[in-house]
Amino acid sequence: xxKSPESTSLVHINKEKVGFFRFKELKGxxxxxxxxxxxxxxxKPEFKxxxxxxxxxxxxxxxxxxxxxFIKDDADLGKSIEICxxxxxxxxxxxxxxxxxxxxxxxxxxxxCQASSRGxxxxxxxMDKKTARAVVNTxxxxxxKDITIxxxxxxxxxxxxxxxxxxxxxxxxxxxxxxxLFISLVTNLSLMDGEKHAYLVKHSISICTSLDxxxxxxxxxxxxxxxxxxxxxxxxxxxxxxxEKKDSSLYKxxxxxxxxxxSLKYPKDIVxxxxxxxxxGVHLRPLSLLGLSGKFKNSIxxxxxxxxxxxxxxxxxxxGLNLKGKFFYERGSAIMLRKIMGDLDPNFLDLRSPCGxxxxxxxxxxxxxxxxxDEGRMLGEDTFILGNVLKHSYKELVSHPNLRVVCQASILxxxxxxxxxxxxxxxxCPVLNYALYGDLFAPGPDxxxxxxxxxxxxxxxxxxxxxxxxxxxxxxxxxxxxxRKIS
Amino acid sequence: xxxxKSVNQIRVxxxxxxxxxxxxxxxxxxxxxxxxxxLDQNSKKEILVTLKQKEELSKKELDVMAGEFQNALLSYSLxxxxxxxxxxxxxxxxGRALIGVLPENEEIDESxxxxxxxxxxxLGIAVPWEKKFAKKTRTKTSRE
Amino acid sequence: xxxxxxxxxxMAAYRHLSxxxxxxxxxxxxxxxxxxxxxxxxxxxxxxxxxxxxxIKE
Numbered sequence: 169x170x171k172s173p174e175s176t177s178l179v180h181i182n183k184e185k186v187g188f189f190r191f192k193e194l195k196g197x198x199x200x201x202x203x204x205x206x207x208x209x210x211x212k213p214e215f216k217x218x219x220x221x222x223x224x225x226x227x228x229x230x231x232x233x234x235x236x237x238f239i240k241d242d243a244d245l246g247k248s249i250e251i252c253x254x255x256x257x258x259x260x261x262x263x264x265x266x267x268x269x270x271x272x273x274x275x276x277x278x279x280x281c282q283a284s285s286r287g288x289x290x291x292x293x294x295m296d297k298k299t300a301r302a303v304v305n306t307x308x309x310x311x312x313k314d315i316t317i318x319x320x321x322x323x324x325x326x327x328x329x330x331x332x333x334x335x336x337x338x339x340x341x342x343x344x345x346x347x348x349l350f351i352s353l354v355t356n357l358s359l360m361d362g363e364k365h366a367y368l369v370k371h372s373i374s375i376c377t378s379l380d381x382x383x384x385x386x387x388x389x390x391x392x393x394x395x396x397x398x399x400x401x402x403x404x405x406x407x408x409x410x411x412e413k414k415d416s417s418l419y420k421x422x423x424x425x426x427x428x429x430x431s432l433k434y435p436k437d438i439v440x441x442x443x444x445x446x447x448x449g450v451h452l453r454p455l456s457l458l459g460l461s462g463k464f465k466n467s468i469x470x471x472x473x474x475x476x477x478x479x480x481x482x483x484x485x486x487x488g489l490n491l492k493g494k495f496f497y498e499r500g501s502a503i504m505l506r507k508i509m510g511d512l513d514p515n516f517l518d519l520r521s522p523c524g525x526x527x528x529x530x531x532x533x534x535x536x537x538x539x540x541x542d543e544g545r546m547l548g549e550d551t552f553i554l555g556n557v558l559k560h561s562y563k564e565l566v567s568h569p570n571l572r573v574v575c576q577a578s579i580l581x582x583x584x585x586x587x588x589x590x591x592x593x594x595x596x597c598p599v600l601n602y603a604l605y606g607d608l609f610a611p612g613p614d615x616x617x618x619x620x621x622x623x624x625x626x627x628x629x630x631x632x633x634x635x636x637x638x639x640x641x642x643x644x645x646x647x648x649x650x651x652r653k654i655s
Numbered sequence: 656x657x658x659x660k661s662v663n664q665i666r667v668x669x670x671x672x673x674x675x676x677x678x679x680x681x682x683x684x685x686x687x688x689x690x691x692x693x694l695d696q697n698s699k700k701e702i703l704v705t706l707k708q709k710e711e712l713s714k715k716e717l718d719v720m721a722g723e724f725q726n727a728l729l730s731y732s733l734x735x736x737x738x739x740x741x742x743x744x745x746x747x748x749x750g751r752a753l754i755g756v757l758p759e760n761e762e763i764d765e766s767x768x769x770x771x772x773x774x775x776x777x778l779g780i781a782v783p784w785e786k787k788f789a790k791k792t793r794t795k796t797s798r799e
Numbered sequence: 800x801x802x803x804x805x806x807x808x809x810m811a812a813y814r815h816l817s818x819x820x821x822x823x824x825x826x827x828x829x830x831x832x833x834x835x836x837x838x839x840x841x842x843x844x845x846x847x848x849x850x851x852x853x854x855i856k857e
Contacts, residue, residue: 181736188741190734203745219733240741245748252752259753584684587734607812612853614688676800680855687853691845694800694852696826702800707845 182221187240191215192589199629204251205507205592206236209633255513255592258520258528262311263566265517265529267318267542268303268334270295271327272534276356277391278378279468280426284459284548285322294327295534302557303532304337308345309562310530315342316350320542325359327534335371352376352422358392358400365408369418375408376422377401379445381431381438388430402445409446424451427475428468435482439489443496451499452482454620458546458603472616476623483627490640497644501628505641507593508628517541519595523578525552526571532557538565540574543599552599574598577608585618590625664707665717667724671702674728679704681731682724690720801828805854809847816843 189202198215201207210218210229217223218238223230234242237251272293274285286293295303307315317338319331335351342349352374368375379401380386386398394400408421423445425431425438442450454475457465482498489496506514517524525540532538536558539545544552554560554568576582577598585591600617601610612618631637669679679702683692691707706720806828810819817835821828835843 181733181740183740186737186740188737188745191730203748240744248748249751252748256752587681587731612687613685680852683852684855687849691849692852693848696800 181219184241185221185239186219187238187243189238190587190589190591194626194629199589200238201589201592202237203592204237204248205255205511206238207508207629208232208236208238251511254511258513258515258524261314261528263524263526263528263530264310264312264314264515265316265318265524266303266307266310267320267529267531268295268300269320269322269531269533269545270300270324270330270334271322273326274322274356275326275358275392275394276323276397277393278426279389279391279464280428280455281459284546288326293322293534295330295536297330297333299534299536299558300330300334301337302536304334304341306532306538306557306562306565307338308341308347312347314348314350316352319351319353319355321354322534323356323359324353325355325364328364332367335373339371350374356390356392356397356401357404358394358397360404365404369411372419374419374422376424377405378426379405379423379441380425380428381434381441385430385434385437389426389428405445412446421447423447424453426453426455427478428455429470430468432470432474432478435478436485439482439485439496443489443494448495449497449499449502452479453500456543456546457600457616458543459548462603472619472623475620476627479624480627483631487631487637487640490643491636495643501624502644504593504624504628506645508632509641509645516595518597519593521578521580521591521595522575523595523597525574525578525598526554526566526568527575530554530565540571541599543597544574547599547603551602573608577601583609590622593625594621663712664705665721667704667706667721668697669702669704669728671700674702674732675735676702677735678728678731681734682727685727685731686720686724801851802855803828805851806830808854809850812850813843813847 187202189200191198191200193199194209196212198210198212199207200210200215200218214223214229218229218233223233230239233239237243237248272284272286273288273290274281275288276285307317315338317334319334321327324331331353338349338351351371353368354376357375357377367373378390380389383396383398386401387396390397392400405421405423412418412420423442425442431438438452439450455465455469456462457469483501486496486498503514503516503519506512507516507519513520515524515528517528520528523541525544529541530538531540531542531545533545536556537550538554538557538560540552540554552570552574554565554570557565578596580586580591580594580596583596585594585596588594596610597617598608601615602608604610604616628641632641679694683694683704686692686706690709693705693707695703695705697703704724706717706724708717708720712720806821810821810830813819815836816839817832820831820833822831823829830847832843832847839846
């Protein structure tokens with residue numbers, strides 16, 4: 169390349185033609201992405217011509233780049249602004265997810281418990297009515313038109329009266345507030361009975377449980393002193409699924425898996441277990457490394473490469489099933505793919521800039537303490553506290569300096585992440601950074617979460633180059649035809 | 656760029672007329688997980704980047720690492736140029752996008768209490784977008 | 800080459816691993832480390848320099 173006499177730069181870019189983009193070399197090609205979340209793969213010669221502004225306007229490469237807002241002097245600014253709005257609309261909505269920890273007591277002893285729950289006989293670990301009322305009052309002060317109340321624990325069914333109290337009070341308040349109210353309950357199902365289930369159905373409460381895989385694996389991860397935790401959970405999975413078949417208007421039962429060291433040998437078995445029980449998807453979540461899973465990471469944890477190896481095997485198997493005509497998806501990838509292939513942000517709080525802490529979600533603990541997020545609570549200390557519902561107003565809670573600090577720490581534009589090709593599809597967790605590195609910002613390319621996301625996105629982008637697999641992903645998105653013009 | 660080897664480490668000499676310090680920082684950042692990086696400057700103002708191995712590497716592998724570092728320098732130079740050339744238009748797009756979400760003719764009410772609340776916000780995170788990108792048609796508030 | 804703020808932040812982050820004393824010598828900033836924690840003596844200097852570099856990007 170010739171160097172212009174005035175220029176101190178080695179790289180000659182056509183300033184008029186080349187719009188903003190990020191890039192990464194991936195298996196011999198260049199992946200280019202931009203602020204609109206658009207992406208394209210270019211060969212090396214195409215990449216060179218692109219940055220020099222020498223692409224033939226009639227070529228399919230030029231047309232694809234232009235259609236996806238990479239060409240500066242041929243860009244649709246109005247479209248860029250619209251996409252930017254859609255991708256950041258969550259900034260103006262206020263917290264929509266409100267997690268209510270009705271009790272810290274639990275009848276299980278999961279090896280990776282993030283909630284650091286207490287035994288069933290522990291005293292003073294249940295939310296009382298006064299606190300519950302203050303929680304509901306605070307929730308309805310959120311400006312968000314969508315409100316999700318998610319019951320967590322411990323095991324929330326151990327404080328069933330307060331669950332009912334909150335549900336009914338929220339419904340009562342909503343008659344006036346007219347929000348889109350959605351209520352969900354996270355439970356191990358061991359304490360479910362006919363009466364409770366009927367109540368949940370009557371009030372349209374969605375249920376989510378944990379199913380870690382086949383019986384021996386599930387029991388190894390989730391010991392239950394009173395019996396077999398797998399049988400206790402699956403007995404109710406069977407009943408609920410049977411009811412879903414009869415009444416399609418019911419919310420579908422959800423289930424999550426947590427991958428421990430014991431799970432790594434069973435990628436296919438875990439997927440098959442979910443299919444066996446009638447689930448159409450699975451979320452292969454790595455350990456959060458918070459709570460007990462952080463404390464015992466040496467015995468139940470694994471390295472990022474080990475997790476990615478497991479995850480890729482599971483994904484290969486899932487994709488294979490889909491190519492044989494059997495619909496099944498992996499939820500974590502589906503969320504990332506929605507960010508890659510669509511213009512509307514799925515608003516997954518862990519994958520956005522800034523993250524959802526305090527501005528997308530808030531957690532209310534059994535004792536009234538309010539945290540920036542679920543992860544803030546899992547840390548087991550008060551570092552990420554915003555106040556207490558019994559003492560502080562909604563405005564005081566959301567104005568707390570902790571909220572601003574966490575927000576700032578998760579803004580990708582402020583960090584080295586802004587150079588990364590995957591920035592439009594990624595997010596950081598300041599709480600996790602603090603837990604692992606003692607620093608909200610936790611710089612470094614060997615950052616645990618960065619490595620995880622990088623590995624997953626490398627895999628997904630590699631697969632997206634295959635038309636058949638891309639078609640599978642489009643089905644997961646509910647897209648018959650992608651709205652992006654990509655050859 | 657010349658590379659000088661010694662036991663466990665290799666030095667790359669960077670011409671500051673060709674590569675900005677920002678590009679050096681960017682490339683160094685990308686290598687922090689693989690090597691210990693030390694920066695210095697000689698009397699000719701050349702930037703000296705020493706890459707010291709974290710794990711046992713052969714001489715050939717050290718050479719490869721130096722080559723990859725030089726490639727990273729090129730990549731980061733490109734990134735910096737792209738960023739510089741597009742800064743204003745990016746700010747415009749984001750500003751228009753975020754202000755566009757607000758309803759029209761919204762009065763910006765800055766009560767004394769609110770101004771007090773923004774104090775101590777040295778980084779300006781809490782400065783509302785509507786202040787930064789206010790349309791000319793909006794009613795400007797008066798401060799006491 | 801190394802911004803002062805990044806060095807100061809690193810010194811604060813490393814205070815539990817060693818006692819760091821800052822000084823200036825000509826064109827260089829010097830960080831003198833004493834009472835280094837036994838577990839990190841082999842690597843602390845190298846890791847310190849890398850940490851400073853990582854902060855520059857933030």
